[in-house]
Every structure is written in C-alpha cells, then in structure tokens.
Amino acid sequence: MLNKYARAFFTRVLTPFASMLLRAGISPDAVTLIGTAGSVAGALAFFPRGEFFWGTIVITLFIFSDLVDGNMARQAGRSSKWGAFLDSTLDRVADSAIFAGIAMWYAGKGDNLALCAVALFCLACGQVVSYTKARAESLGLPCDVSGLVERAERLVVTLVAAGLAGLHGFGVPYIDWLLPIALWLIAVGSFITVLQRMLTVRREAAEAAAREAETV
C-alpha cells in the first residue's frame, strides 16, 4: 500500500537531493552500499543496548537511501540489472539487522524470550515474503499481489514503534509497549502476506500450466 501511494510523493521530494548527489559524482551503487552500512550499524550498535530512540534516528537517516539510489539511477539513465540485484539483496541485509538488533535486546537486557522469538519470526517471515516474489519471478510467474505487509509497511510500523518506545528511556511512561505491539502486528501481517503470495503463485502456476496444455 505504502509502496503504491507514498512512492510518488517521496520521488518528488527526493529528486533534487538525488540530482545533487549525481552532480557531486556519487554513483547509485555507492548510495546503496552506504545506506545499507549505515542502517546495519545503527541497528546493531543501538538496538541491542535498548537505545531505540537513537537507533531509529540513525536508521531512518540511512534507510531513505533506498529511495534515493533508484531515483539517481533513473535520472542518470543508468538503471541496470546489477543495480536491481544489489538494491534488493542489500534490502534483505538491512532488514535482517533491524530485527536482529531488536531480538538481541530481548535476548539480553530486555529479558523477554517470547518477544525475542517474535522478533526472529518477523526477521524470517519478512525474508520469506521477499523470497516468494523473487522465486516466482525467476520461474516466469509475476506473483501479481503485493500482500498485506510489504517491506515499506514492515519498516514504517517497526521504526515508528521503536522510535516512540525509545522515548521510555527519556521518562515517558508506558510507551515502551508500542514495540511489542508492533512486532506482533508485523509477525501476523507478514505470515498472512506469505500465504497471500503463495496462493497467488499457485493460481498463476496452474493458469500457466493450463495455457501450456492448450497449446500442445
């Protein structure tokens, strides 16, 4: 949903910044790499220590590079298969670090193994959501459904909740509950998304097989 509705807005807002980076001689691949490195560093340096506010600020600063790199590539007429592969592959790395950082907090000082397991489930299920589409496309099937919880939803819900939960450390009472609520929502939503995509690919595979049988 966000991918559909928010992307146009962010493209307009980020285009001048993307042009500036291109004029400075920076490549889209460099932005992809630096954005991922910053997101991973922010997640793994702050989240395991329970510093959710500062972790979220750092990750947010870097994660928008994922919208800037493609914008730069399109403006420069340099969109490439390698760039698409690099972008999608490093998306998985950044997502893993975010949920691993949260899981490490709950496995350590956060002292809640159930929430650690939910965070790990979000990590794994998010990867499977993306894999369903990648594998279907490699088989020539479109996987023509976005599903309930795509990457943008996973990131926005988790980061908004983590950022606000981090305010607990500054004395705001009860707000730390937002993070467990968000994790449960993402876990259930991601699981539903996997099912939505699997059912869609099953239908598409059956339709493709029927079309093949007709032509024989």
Ligand SMILES: CCCCCCCC/C=C\CCCCCCCC(=O)OC[C@H](COP(=O)(O)O[C@@H]1[C@H](O)[C@H](OP(=O)(O)O)[C@@H](O)[C@H](O)[C@H]1O)OC(=O)CCCCCCC/C=C\CCCCCCCC
């Ligand atoms: C005092 C309170 C402090 C709290 C501070 C919190 C502030 C931070 C809060 C939120 C920031 C969230 C930012 C998230 C930005 C996400 C941007 C992004 O990277 O989106 C990626 C997404 C997909 O990009 P791609 O096409 O490159 O990736 C594809 C995707 O990964 C597919 O995965 P799948 O979906 O299948 O799992 C892969 O299949 C495919 O391979 C891959 O190519 O891009 C978009 O979707 C574009 C839309 C982005 C929408 C961003 C909306 C941000 C909205 C609000 C942010 C600000 C909110 C501030 C709230 C503050 C609250 C107090």
Ligand SMILES: Nc1ccn([C@@H]2O[C@H](COP(=O)(O)O)[C@@H](O)[C@H]2O)c(=O)n1
């Ligand atoms: N280093 C890169 C990054 C991206 N691309 C191209 O942009 C597409 C992704 O666009 P986003 O707005 O989601 O970033 C990707 O499929 C590539 O075509 C690139 O060429 N090089």
Ligand SMILES: [Mg+2]
């Ligand atoms: Mg990108």
Ligand SMILES: [Mg+2]
């Ligand atoms: Mg991306």
